[in-house]
Amino acid sequence: MKTRTKVAAALAAALLASACSQGSATKAPSGEGGRTTLRYFTFSAAPDHVKDLDAIVAAFEKQNPSIDVVVETAPFDEYFTKLQTSIAGGTAPDTFELNYENFVTYAGAGSLLDLGAVGGDGDLSAYAAESLNAFKRDGKQYALPASFSTVVLFYNKDLFEEAGVDLPTADWTWADEQAAAEKLTDRKKGVYGDFQPVQFFEFYKTLKQAGGEFLSADGKKSAFDSPQGVKAAEWLVSKVGRTMPTEAEIGGTADYDTNLFKSGKLAMWHNGIWQFAGLKDVPFEWDVVVEPGDAGKASAVFHNAVAVSSTTKLGKEAYAWARFLSSSDVAASTRIASSWELPPVADQQVLAGYLKDPKPANRQAVFDALESIALPPVIKRQQEMQDAVTKELSEAASGRKPVPDALKAAAAEVDALLG
Structure with a gap:
């Protein structure tokens, strides 16, 4: 944005x-x-x-x-x-x-x-x-x-079954997702195990899953430059070039992840239920499940x-x-x-x-996701905050900055916006 x-x-x-x-x-x-x-x-x-x-x-x-x-x-x-x-x-x-x-x-x-x-x-x-x-x-x-709408984990059942990997369940953790994604990734065939954008909207949610908070209780200061924040950011960044494409491979292509999933080349996809209609006619079996958590469950609701x-x-x-x-x-x-x-x-x-x-x-997952909600943090200078966090996360994802340094820089920018 x-x-x-x-x-x-x-x-x-x-x-x-x-x-x-x-x-x-x-x-x-x-x-x-x-x-x-x-x-x-x-x-x-x-x-x-x-x-x-x-x-x-x-x-x-x-x-x-x-x-x-x-x-x-x-x-x-x-x-x-x-x-x-x-x-x-x-x-x-x-x-x-x-x-x-x-x-x-x-x-x-x-x-x-x-x-x-x-x-x-x-x-x-x-x-x-x-x-x-x-x-x-x-x-x-x-x-x-x-x-x-809620965000859930989409998965290509055919790819899971062909690889002999157990299908995702509501009890999955990050570790389960990572283990499955590594088995499902076949870069020679152009098949990736996972896709979760490294950006603000995924970060505040994974931060909640890791047990952290984005803002202080009074809303006057950032709180994500924390051990939980580092864990959440590293979870996102660790996928890049390993079980999902790099920024260079994506090349700024619009709807890259959507097209990748529709083409049968993506095993798991973190996205919203607004995608259901566009997947009606794909030539493979797919389903959804509540997203995996870490310290706890947390689903984005928009x-x-x-x-x-x-x-x-x-x-x-x-x-x-x-x-x-x-x-x-x-x-x-x-x-x-x-x-x-x-x-x-x-x-x-x-x-x-x-x-x-x-x-x-498994449409019931849409409603099950409402049991543990991660609402987006909201401030007056909202767009600037989102852009600042996404920019620094991108720096970490590309390897230009270590995750702790990127979070520290993002926190300083957000604090300035709050001041």
């Missing part, structure tokens, strides 16, 4: 036009016949769920015939740069997707509309309370939770929400769309049927259908 920058309004408009071209834009803004055009910017729909989002849009427009929703998409690694650019340039979309980690920054900057101001005392009991509260600030609801720009002139219409996208029966059933993450609804019966899909067979 890139550092957010302010550029001219002309560039902001160009960037958003480019984002729109990458996804679905079913209608051109018209404003004719009393119809209102509402823009929605998202990262999670493309590339696998654009049609699913189109179906939700169509259902909303049928119920709200005076509103046209125009969808714009961008890849996650470009999304927040483009969003911040559009906000700085005065061309912000009316509604947009936000993840939990970046919510604090946008709410604190005054970029989000207080939804209570346009929604009044609307009944929000359809949402799971913990998901709803995640997007509150100073007692105000600045976004509505739209989905949640929450996404729908927010409304504080500068929109369509507050009530934007709120109506946010409510529909995040809590309607149509949205919930569409997400479940297409394996597009999960709706954060209070009614657990709605989620029951998710387990009926036979691929992957």
